Amino acid sequence: MGNKNISMAVIRRLPKYYRYLADLLSRDIQRISSKELSEIIGFTASQIRQDLNNFGGFGQQGYGYNVEALHREIGKILGLDRKYRAVLVGAGNLGQALTNYSGFKNAGFNIEAVFDANPKMIGLKIRDYEIMDSDNIESFVSNNDIDIAILCIPKNGAQAVADKLVSSGVRGIWNFAPIDLEVPSEVIVENVNLTESLFTLSYLMKESDDQL
Amino acid sequence: MGNKNISMAVIRRLPKYYRYLADLLSRDIQRISSKELSEIIGFTASQIRQDLNNFGGFGQQGYGYNVEALHREIGKILGLDRKYRAVLVGAGNLGQALTNYSGFKNAGFNIEAVFDANPKMIGLKIRDYEIMDSDNIESFVSNNDIDIAILCIPKNGAQAVADKLVSSGVRGIWNFAPIDLEVPSEVIVENVNLTESLFTLSYLMKESDDQL
DNA sequence: TAGATTGTTAATCGATTAACAATC
């Protein structure tokens, strides 16, 4: 359904369209042309029209795009109208921050449980969640129809935990562990690698320094 | 110096080379061919050779690459041998997690101070840092040769804080605020947008669901 | 020396941009 093999380059621009359209909406702007949008979002008008037309003809000749309708449609394309049940594994600093992250709601993700392997953490509370023992991940995931796991553990244990998650039925992983997980091809992994981002910043700073 | 206009695609692969080479090093592997590396890292051998040759001829015909030397060279290319002085702005959940993030050391980034605008936070301690009042950002940054800021605040105040940072001398921003900051062209901004990452995961999950 | 593997040029592929007929 839907798909006609959209490239990742296009997919990664969709959230940005969604964000800018939400902003326009909050400023009560009702219509926008690809040219106007191009000026605020920084893509070419041509690229905007190409991108959107991968998913349908949302615009109208001579008029442009209806902001509200386009925002809603992109939300649907992104699957934001769907509900996913998630667990968070690794209740360290980052795990705690993500447990409190308000963005999950907009994406339709609901955290059903938080796990940690450290006995000192088990039983403690983060928000409404009592931290559970990582030994119980498999039974919890299979008994609670969990779709997605948020992985915030050090790289050493990460592959083993991912294996347990996948074998218990998880179909997607938001991976903060600095490792390329090996999973079956049908399982989706979205990586957030802070080190890679930081190193990229370091490279760009160095180049900028050397320019002088 | 150095540069001959390297594309971002290449730059973003460098940290991954660095990480895999560190791993090989920890396993006492001393040499590797582009073909072998291609099998573990998942890029083509051709791409690996192209990428590396942007920066110099690090290999040797008939032998391959010396793991230790290549790792060291890529570290230098990434600027990991340089020291940068940083401040962290926004001591909420994410800011606290990043204050404790061990990865800064490897990148040569040192956090010199942590700021927050919330009066209830000011004076509290995170690790060794006593949280300072955001009102003091400008004087601190200009008096302490700060190069980089880590921005972990909500999107509403983010542009104003970025303006203050830049006018006080910050040349790079690791930006976690979900907004595209406007800064002078010589200032480097590296974005980590969790919402965009999460929405991408949502899209891929939806597509995967609909495949069935 | 013979075999292996790089560095580098050429070919291919995919993504972006330009152009314009269709149409609101």
Place this chain on the structure above:
DNA sequence: TAGATTGTTAATCGATTAACAATC
């Protein structure tokens, strides 16, 4: 209707892959 702007095809640009001579 005339003007504006889309949807879409064609042209361009850039990145990846293939090929192979150079060389260790």
